[in-house]
Amino acid sequence: MPKQKTHKGTKKRFRLSAKGKAKHRHSGTSHLATRMSTKRKRNLRGTTVTTDTNSKIIAEALAGNSY
Structure with a gap:
């Protein structure tokens, strides 16, 4: 079975908390x-x-890669 690749766009925008919730920056702040x-x-x-x-x-x- 091939491994699942990390989605790089998701990796740049989200970070998982200890309980598995996804944290992200608010939109419209750039x-x-x-x-x-x-x-x-x-x-x-x-x-x-x-x-x-x-x-x-x-x-x-x-895919398990959150900072």
Whole structure:
């Protein structure tokens, strides 16, 4: 049986927590932030967790390679 390859795009964007949940950065934080309100920028800081369904799919795509 061939091994499953890690999906490199997923590896760059997600990280699994100890309990298997997928953490990721909020979208819309790269540039063009001057037009956003201060409240919006503040709420986009940090990371967030995906749903359980997406976490399973992401874990399969990572194939055990999460930092």
